[in-house]
Amino acid sequence: MPTNPIIKSLFNHRSIRKFKPDPIEPEVLETILRCGTRAATASNLQYYSFVVVDDPAKKKAIGFPDVPVAIFAMVDVYRIKRWLETNDTVPLKMEGVNSLFTGMWDALIALQNVVVAAESLGLGTCYYGVGIRMDVRRHLGVPEYVFAAGLVCIGYPDEDPGLRSRLPLEAVVHRNGYHIPSEDDIRRWYAERERTWDAVQKDKKAKLAEQGIHSIPQAVAAQKFSEQAMKDRSTGIIENLKRAGFDLGVIK
Amino acid sequence: MPTNPIIKSLFNHRSIRKFKPDPIEPEVLETILRCGTRAATASNLQYYSFVVVDDPAKKKAIGFPDVPVAIFAMVDVYRIKRWLETNDTVPLKMEGVNSLFTGMWDALIALQNVVVAAESLGLGTCYYGVGIRMDVRRHLGVPEYVFAAGLVCIGYPDEDPGLRSRLPLEAVVHRNGYHIPSEDDIRRWYAERERTWDAVQKDKKAKLAEQGIHSIPQAVAAQKFSEQAMKDRSTGIIENLKRAGFDLGVIK
Numbered sequence: 001m002p003t004n005p006i007i008k009s010l011f012n013h014r015s016i017r018k019f020k021p022d023p024i025e026p027e028v029l030e031t032i033l034r035c036g037t038r039a040a041t042a043s044n045l046q047y048y049s050f051v052v053v054d055d056p057a058k059k060k061a062i063g064f065p066d067v068p069v070a071i072f073a074m075v076d077v078y079r080i081k082r083w084l085e086t087n088d089t090v091p092l093k094m095e096g097v098n099s100l101f102t103g104m105w106d107a108l109i110a111l112q113n114v115v116v117a118a119e120s121l122g123l124g125t126c127y128y129g130v131g132i133r134m135d136v137r138r139h140l141g142v143p144e145y146v147f148a149a150g151l152v153c154i155g156y157p158d159e160d161p162g163l164r165s166r167l168p169l170e171a172v173v174h175r176n177g178y179h180i181p182s183e184d185d186i187r188r189w190y191a192e193r194e195r196t197w198d199a200v201q202k203d204k205k206a207k208l209a210e211q212g213i214h215s216i217p218q219a220v221a222a223q224k225f226s227e228q229a230m231k232d233r234s235t236g237i238i239e240n241l242k243r244a245g246f247d248l249g250v251i252k
Numbered sequence: 253m254p255t256n257p258i259i260k261s262l263f264n265h266r267s268i269r270k271f272k273p274d275p276i277e278p279e280v281l282e283t284i285l286r287c288g289t290r291a292a293t294a295s296n297l298q299y300y301s302f303v304v305v306d307d308p309a310k311k312k313a314i315g316f317p318d319v320p321v322a323i324f325a326m327v328d329v330y331r332i333k334r335w336l337e338t339n340d341t342v343p344l345k346m347e348g349v350n351s352l353f354t355g356m357w358d359a360l361i362a363l364q365n366v367v368v369a370a371e372s373l374g375l376g377t378c379y380y381g382v383g384i385r386m387d388v389r390r391h392l393g394v395p396e397y398v399f400a401a402g403l404v405c406i407g408y409p410d411e412d413p414g415l416r417s418r419l420p421l422e423a424v425v426h427r428n429g430y431h432i433p434s435e436d437d438i439r440r441w442y443a444e445r446e447r448t449w450d451a452v453q454k455d456k457k458a459k460l461a462e463q464g465i466h467s468i469p470q471a472v473a474a475q476k477f478s479e480q481a482m483k484d485r486s487t488g489i490i491e492n493l494k495r496a497g498f499d500l501g502v503i504k
């Protein structure tokens with residue numbers, strides 16, 4: 001296996017949820033944000049912005065009072081629109097599906113560069129899905145055509161968790177086309193994940209059993225993919241898309 | 253500015269569009285894909301798959317006959333659904349907006365890890381927006397709940413382009429809230445980009461003038477954000493979302 005400091009750093013990623021109170025030095029923060037902007041970007045238009053949150057009241061308002069810094073990667077077509085309009089060019093369809101998906105792509109690969117850079121400098125990071133569901137217009141004052149693509153919290157680690165296991169590579173890599181797995185494939189790929197049930201504490205198991213949950217996949221189905229769970233998680237995203245003015249209604 | 257081999261590598265990113273014919277060694281390809289799977293992932297569910305395309309006929313079919321390897325990062329909720337169903341758990345709403353956006357997030361940060369790892373090993377990379385618009389069901393046989401989030405082509409570089417400039421950091425970084433820029437801000441941020449007009453060749457300028465295009469922003473507006481351009485680019489994405497069965501109709 002070829003290796004180098006970059007490969008080693010990528011392989012060493014753990015999500016860090018507990019941070020020391022130490023702030024991130026301004027020059028470190030600037031460096032990791034600059035690394036974000038060096039990521040590839042569609043037509044060199046940078047369809048994104050970062051919103052860096054370190055004000056204590058603001059961190060509390062978004063639900064992260066104890067992290068040194070929270071960084072939102074926003075799809076930002078608003079800034080592009082402003083540029084075009086400033087130059088007597090009237091854009092016609094900034095709200096298109098293409099703007100949104102190009103922006104998601106741009107924003108998330110830029111954010112991952114921030115994460116990779118941060119970890120290389122001894123910082124810990126954790127992505128939080130709630131970032132795309134919360135009302136960023138209210139909390140952060142974002143204008144139209146701005147939509148949160150991702151949120152990561154960053155700080156100096158105050159824990160040292162082990163690496164989490166991943167599915168075997170064959171489960172996620174397809175060659176020259178998507179190969180539909182057999183039942184045996186699925187069972188083999190997920191065997192390690194299913195065994196994590198053994199580590200669940202007895203009283204927690206008893207509580208889950210009352211809800212008809214007797215295994216990891218049953219817990220995942222109930223917690224992540226029940227109709228109610230999906231609705232709860234999707235609602236905030238849909239509201240944010242509407243507030244941002246992205247026209248996904250054309251799909252129906 | 254703090255630095256290290258990782259920061260240096262991120263700062264050195266250039267998109268490479270011309271590759272040597274040399275194939276990528278299998279152990280190199282495996283290493284960069286493994287780096288992809290070490291990226292953070294929501295609930296450790298890996299809402300993505302990679303489809304690696306290196307078969308000459310398949311590369312030609314997707315429009316990239318001359319690249320060593322094309323890698324699609326797919327939102328993949330199908331594999332998760334298969335796992336849950338194999339275990340007598342009937343998932344109810346895999347097609348929700350939350351699955352799609354969580355998958356976009358997961359897939360794109362995993363793909364950026366592949367890119368960062370590839371570049372650290374001397375490979376060149378280029379993202380291609382067409383990846384999310386092409387009919388991946390026809391070309392790659394993807395099942396329901398699988399949607400292309402991103403496409404990158406990878407190989408050993410046969411060109412050495414300079415770094416492309418980016419907007420000044422103040423244009424893309426907001427602190428504790430989104431700060432609406434003034435007209436002066438916009439003009440200052442985009443001044444360098446607008447000056448690239450000076451390098452456009454005279455006969456190309458004459459041709460653009462016939463279309464009423466006399467500046468970079470006018471060219472961007474006409475080429476990327478005209479009603480027709482947006483419709484053309486959005487149509488393929490919308491078709492792919494429909495084929496994948498993601499229910500974005502709920503937004504209207």
